[in-house]
Amino acid sequence: MKIYLGKSLMLKNDANSIFYSFLCMILTLFLHFHNYLTKFPHRRVRHNLAKEFSSVACSMGFDASDGSSDLLIELFQCLSNLLQDAEAEVRAAAVTNIAKMTRLGGSDLFTTHIAPTLPQLGDDPVMEVRSRLAQTLMDCCDDEIRENVLSDKVILTAIKPHIENFLNDEFAEVQLHILTKLSRISNLLNKMDAVVHSILQMSKDKNWRVREAVGRLLPHLADAMGILFFEEHLLQPWLKLLLDRVADVRSACVKGMPKLLSVAGAEWILSDLLPQFTALYDDSPSYLTRITIIRCYSELCANSSDDEKELQMDVLQPELLESIVTFILKGLLDRVANVRMVSARGLQGILEHCENDVRTGRIQPALKSRVMGDPDEDCKYYAQLALDLCS
Numbered sequence: 383m384k385i386y387l388g389k390s391l392m393l394k395n396d397a398n399s400i401f402y403s404f405l406c407m408i409l410t411l412f413l414h415f416h417n418y419l420t421k422f423p424h425r426r427v428r429h430n431l432a433k434e435f436s437s438v439a440c441s442m443g444f445d446a447s448d449g450s451s452d453l454l455i456e457l458f459q460c461l462s463n464l465l466q467d468a469e470a471e472v473r474a475a476a477v478t479n480i481a482k483m484t485r486l487g488g489s490d491l492f493t494t495h496i497a498p499t500l501p502q503l504g505d506d507p508v509m510e511v512r513s514r515l516a517q518t519l520m521d522c523c524d525d526e527i528r529e530n531v532l533s534d535k536v537i538l539t540a541i542k543p544h545i546e547n548f549l550n551d552e553f554a555e556v557q558l559h560i561l562t563k564l565s566r567i568s569n570l571l572n573k574m575d576a577v578v579h580s581i582l583q584m585s586k587d588k589n590w591r592v593r594e595a596v597g598r599l600l601p602h603l604a605d606a607m608g609i610l611f612f613e614e615h616l617l618q619p620w621l622k623l624l625l626d627r628v629a630d631v632r633s634a635c636v637k638g639m640p641k642l643l644s645v646a647g648a649e650w651i652l653s654d655l656l657p658q659f660t661a662l663y664d665d666s667p668s669y670l671t672r673i674t675i676i677r678c679y680s681e682l683c684a685n686s687s688d689d690e691k692e693l694q695m696d697v698l699q700p701e702l703l704e705s706i707v708t709f710i711l712k713g714l715l716d717r718v719a720n721v722r723m724v725s726a727r728g729l730q731g732i733l734e735h736c737e738n739d740v741r742t743g744r745i746q747p748a749l750k751s752r753v754m755g756d757p758d759e760d761c762k763y764y765a766q767l768a769l770d771l772c773s
Contacts, residue, residue, distance in 0.1 A: 425469045432464045432475035436482035454487050458495035465499040470508040477503060477514045481521035489531055492522075497540040504544045513556045516548045520563035534570060542574055549580040554589040561595035564602075571606035578603065585619040590628040597623040597634035601641035609646045613654065621658065624678070625671060632674045639681040648699040651682070656705055663709075669718040676713045676721065679706045680728030683735050703735060711748050714765075719758035726752065726764035733771050746772045 439457055461483055464476035484492045503515050519541050522532060548560045561584070564577075571578060581603065585596045600620045604612035612620075624635040643651055663675045683698065683706060710732070713725030729745060736745065749772065752765035 425472060428464065428467060428469070428472045429475055432467075432472050432479070435461060435464065435476065436479035436486070439479075440482060440486055454491060455495075458483065458487055458491045462495045462499055465496070465503060470506070470511055473503065473506065474508065474511045474514050477511060477518055480515075480518045481524075481527065484522050484531055485527055489533065489536055492532065493536060493540065500540065500544055504547050509553050509556065512548065512551060513553070513559060515544070516551075516556050516559035519544055520560060520566065523563070523566045525566070528566075537567065538570065538573060542570075542577075546574070546576045546580065549577060549584070554587075554592050557584065557592055558595055561592065561599060564599055568602040568606045571603055578607065582615065582619060585623060590626070590631055593623055593626060593628070594631045594634045597626075597631055598638060600635075601638040601645060604642060605645045609650060612646070613650075621662075624674060625662070629670075632670075633677075636674065636677045636681050639678050640684055643682055643698070648702040652702055652705060656709075660709070669716070669721050672713070672716060672718070672721050673724045676710060676724050676728055679709050680731050682706055683732040698735065703732075706732060707736065707740060707744065711744065714748050714752055719756075719761055722752065722756065722758070722761045723764050726761060726768050729768045730764075730771055733768065741772050 461476065461479060464472060467473050467476065480496055484496065500515075500519075503511060506512050506515075521527075522541065523537060528534075528537070545560055545564070548556050551557055561581075564571075581596055581599060584592050585600075587593055587596070597620070600612075600616050600623075603616060607616075620635060623631055626632050626635075642655075646655075659675050659678060663672050666672060682702070710725050710728045713728070714722055716722050716725070726749070729749070733741060733745065746769065749765045749769040753762050753769060756762050756765065
């Protein structure tokens with residue numbers, strides 16, 4: 383049997399090179415004697431094979447087009463044995479290979495050899511196994527694998543049930559591995575009713591990291607389910623997260639404003655969302671709430687680093703920009719220095735979107751007033767920074 387070793391090994395350092403080369407030779411033998419090695423009596427042997435399985439496999443230069451498809455089948459059979467190992471330590475190490483091996487072997491080998499092991503792994507009594515499985519399954523949903531390997535049908539059939547299961551796991555670590563990467567399959571959420579229901583329930587979770595992840599995810603859920611669904615089912619939970627007692631949870635909602643704008647459009651933001659923001663600002667005795675609302679306004683003009691930037695600029699209509707400027711200028715007059723400082727910083731981010739007459743006629747006079755008359759030195763500093771950008 384010919385073993386393909388076409389690609390050179392990527393050795394991390396000299397200390398690991400001998401062990402890594404040894405593992406490569408072991409895996410070569412592993413293809414011949416997998417039934418023996420995967421049931422080797424010493425768990426440390428199986429554990430170390432499982433830890434480096436995908437790295438060594440990818441270094442062996444397998445390519446189904448050059449006649450090594452039979453070897454790939456053997457390789458996946460070996461991985462399947464490790465995924466069903468009696469030792470939790472071995473299973474936990476083996477599941478970390480699933481995404482890389484899926485990319486290497488393709489959809490058919492995933493469906494034939496890996497998918498049948500997932501139900502048992504998903505119900506594994508050891509949390510570490512479930513946690514790593516949740517992480518690697520979401521890695522199977524990244525853009526590269528979805529585009530070239532796994533179809534939406536396979537994801538809905540083989541992976542969706544485990545996403546639903548993990549969102550109801552008793553440990554937040556398992557839930558977070560799903561929540562933090564669920565936006566990768568946001569276009570499929572309208573076919574995952576149980577997932578949507580779980581997300582709504584988790585907006586009230588006692589763990590703030592879970593609430594933070596939900597806050598980041600809700601605008602993507604609006605994209606999947608439609609703005610009417612968001613308004614009816616998600617808006618109030620999102621507003622409660624916006625007022626959360628934990629700053630990181632509030633910030634997660636603030637950072638979702640550009641996505642929400644691109645999904646809902648300027649008209650909905652103006653007519654439905656901003657009036658609620660104004661009420662929250664005016665009625666709140668807490669300066670932290672007022673800071674959060676001002677950040678939401680300024681974030682609507684934030685520079686996006688992804689493909690949403692162009693769409694965001696298209697939907698940033700003059701009427702909406704006018705409302706943003708007016709509200710942030712109102713924040714410059716707040717009785718609390720922290721609110722005035724955040725308002726001045728917010729103006730720095732929106733100046734590039736404003737017409738010259740707005741900058742010179744409205745923003746510059748307000749900033750000069752802060753620079754000349756504000757009793758707080760930090761407010762003066764940030765107002766001066768914004769004023770310099772106006773020039």
